[in-house]
Amino acid sequence: MEIKKWIVRPLKALFFADKKAFFWLKAKLGWTEYQMAALVWVKGLVIGLLLGWWLL
Numbered sequence: 298m299e300i301k302k303w304i305v306r307p308l309k310a311l312f313f314a315d316k317k318a319f320f321w322l323k324a325k326l327g328w329t330e331y332q333m334a335a336l337v338w339v340k341g342l343v344i345g346l347l348l349g350w351w352l353l
Contacts, residue, residue, distance in 0.1 A: 323333050 319333060319337070322328065322336070328336075
């Protein structure tokens with residue numbers, strides 16, 4: 298049970314923090330859904346490239 302808390306809690310905090318940050322950005326900058334989708338895509342691409350470089 299403790300292992301589940303160690304895995305789930307950080308992931309849950311990360312995803313909810315991102316959700317709040319993206320909604321804040323959308324409201325602050327007045328971006329459309331397509332611009333936010335592009336931002337999420339670029340973020341995923343950058344994280345994927347960094348993880349790929351780190352794991353090689």
